[in-house]
Amino acid sequence: MKNTRGEIIRIADDLIRTRGYNAFSYTDISKQLNIKNAAVHYYFPAKSDLGTEVIRFRISDFHQRVQSWDTLPYDQQLVNWITYHQHKKENKCVCILGALAPVYDTLQENMQTELGRFSNIILEWLIDILAKGKQSGIFNYKESPRAKAYLVQSSLLAALLLNKVLDDDVFQAIQNSILMQ
Amino acid sequence: MKNTRGEIIRIADDLIRTRGYNAFSYTDISKQLNIKNAAVHYYFPAKSDLGTEVIRFRISDFHQRVQSWDTLPYDQQLVNWITYHQHKKENKCVCILGALAPVYDTLQENMQTELGRFSNIILEWLIDILAKGKQSGIFNYKESPRAKAYLVQSSLLAALLLNKVLDDDVFQAIQNSILMQ
DNA sequence: ATTTAAACTTACTTACTAGTAAATAAAAAT
DNA sequence: ATTTTTATTTACTAGTAAGTAAGTTTAAAT
Numbered sequence: 001m002k003n004t005r006g007e008i009i010r011i012a013d014d015l016i017r018t019r020g021y022n023a024f025s026y027t028d029i030s031k032q033l034n035i036k037n038a039a040v041h042y043y044f045p046a047k048s049d050l051g052t053e054v055i056r057f058r059i060s061d062f063h064q065r066v067q068s069w070d071t072l073p074y075d076q077q078l079v080n081w082i083t084y085h086q087h088k089k090e091n092k093c094v095c096i097l098g099a100l101a102p103v104y105d106t107l108q109e110n111m112q113t114e115l116g117r118f119s120n121i122i123l124e125w126l127i128d129i130l131a132k133g134k135q136s137g138i139f140n141y142k143e144s145p146r147a148k149a150y151l152v153q154s155s156l157l158a159a160l161l162l163n164k165v166l167d168d169d170v171f172q173a174i175q176n177s178i179l180m181q
Numbered sequence: 182m183k184n185t186r187g188e189i190i191r192i193a194d195d196l197i198r199t200r201g202y203n204a205f206s207y208t209d210i211s212k213q214l215n216i217k218n219a220a221v222h223y224y225f226p227a228k229s230d231l232g233t234e235v236i237r238f239r240i241s242d243f244h245q246r247v248q249s250w251d252t253l254p255y256d257q258q259l260v261n262w263i264t265y266h267q268h269k270k271e272n273k274c275v276c277i278l279g280a281l282a283p284v285y286d287t288l289q290e291n292m293q294t295e296l297g298r299f300s301n302i303i304l305e306w307l308i309d310i311l312a313k314g315k316q317s318g319i320f321n322y323k324e325s326p327r328a329k330a331y332l333v334q335s336s337l338l339a340a341l342l343l344n345k346v347l348d349d350d351v352f353q354a355i356q357n358s359i360l361m362q
Numbered sequence: 363a364t365t366t367a368a369a370c371t372t373a374c375t376t377a378c379t380a381g382t383a384a385a386t387a388a389a390a391a392t
Numbered sequence: 393a394t395t396t397t398t399a400t401t402t403a404c405t406a407g408t409a410a411g412t413a414a415g416t417t418t419a420a421a422t
Contacts, residue, residue: 004399004400018286019284019286019287020201020203020283020284020287022201022203022204022284023203023284023287025378025379025380026379026380026381027378027379035399035400035401036400036401036402037379037380037381038381038382038400038401038402038403039399039400039401041380041381041382042398042399042400043399045381045382046380046381047379047380047381092286094282094283097342097343097346098283098339098342099283101275101342101343101345101346102201102275102279102280102283102342102345103200103201103203103204104345104346105199105200105273105345106200106201106204112346115346116346116347116348119343119346119347120347123347142361143354143357143358143361144354146354147354147355147357147358148358150340150343150351150354150355150358151336151354151355151358153339153343154335154336154338154339154340154343154351154355155332155335155336155339157335157339157342157343158279158334158335158336158338158339158342159331159335161278161279161282161283161338161339162278162282162300162331162334162335162338164282164283164285164286165278165282165285165293165296165297165300166297166300166301166304167297170331170335173324173325173327173328173331173332174328174331174332174335176324176328177324177328177329177331177332180323180324185369185370206408206409206410207409207410207411208408208409216369216370216371217370217371217372218409218410218411219370219371219372219373219411219412220369220370220371222410222411222412223368223369223370224369226411226412227410227411228409228410228411363422364421364422365420365421365422366419366420366421366422367418367419367420367421368417368418368419368420369416369417369418369419370415370416370417370418371414371415371416371417372413372414372415372416373412373413373414373415374411374412374413374414375410375411375412375413376409376410376411376412377408377409377410377411378407378408378409378410379406379407379408379409380405380406380407380408381404381405381406381407382403382404382405382406383402383403383404383405384401384402384403384404385400385401385402385403386399386400386401386402387398387399387400387401388397388398388399388400389396389397389398389399390395390396390397390398391394391395391396391397392393392394392395392396
């Protein structure tokens, strides 16, 4: 019992995050699955349908992930979020937001909308744990929770990007800065 | 007396930063200049030749820019660097590093090399003014100058990316965080 | 004035891309 | 067993991409 649809999404997700949305084709996917490119169109008629579904996959993966952390202390949840990005760093791949944001203007409206949704979902979650953690005294940053959330997410996103270009361990340094206070 | 070569670089730079490297073609450029696409190939036989030249253009622009600041106090130089990114934000475009890093693996070796060079040039400059500014007591951040430089550059780069996706003013919040301490 | 070089255009080629229509195979439902 | 639905292939189309070879115009040098 195979799950071609799921596999297509998984491969597309990987291609988008390693090579970018405008640098992969349906043939790249079909070759990996030993099917014909028309079979990919059967599941996702247009490339933007596939792109949209990849983002939705990332959204539901995110929900599942943070839900499994919701009994942990706020600082541990933040550490987990950082560690999750570190795994990506080790594979030299970026998050879907870092991959798609630069080509935002070339994306179909449905993909743009879904990407905006995803960014908001991540940031609202971050703001929430940063605010609660500050109230409970675990965090003692100076900015507003929202500003801190922007800083954290920006740093993580860009650390993965710089990691591709530079030899240095940008990620380690940024991780320390985020957690320092 | 026209400067077709220079115009091509200028337009390519703009297209890369607004739409991405893999989403523009020589025809996009030739149309804007009312010439044929083969004329663009005359100056830059391969797309990667043009890409490389765009990065070199950005490197020399950077050198010129920071050189014109080098008598200013270190904190003012940092503010100028932030303000320079803010102009990009207003045009909803990203820096060349933010545009190319996600598709790094799809780039020709000459572009990869030049992009690595540019990243190092920026970071070395940032590390320098952050270190000197700390010594002279203008800055009082806790991390190493290198770690702080990574944080600053990451934040600026990603703020421009998030600015495309979100309606909120990510840039303003991040700017405050960077300068806060 | 004529040669030479630079800056193009014309006219292609090859390769790939997204996407579709129609036929076929496999699986599930009746 | 046969119909129906799902999954897939075959065989395309139309469009665009990068890149090239050969010719033409324009400008500069001699």
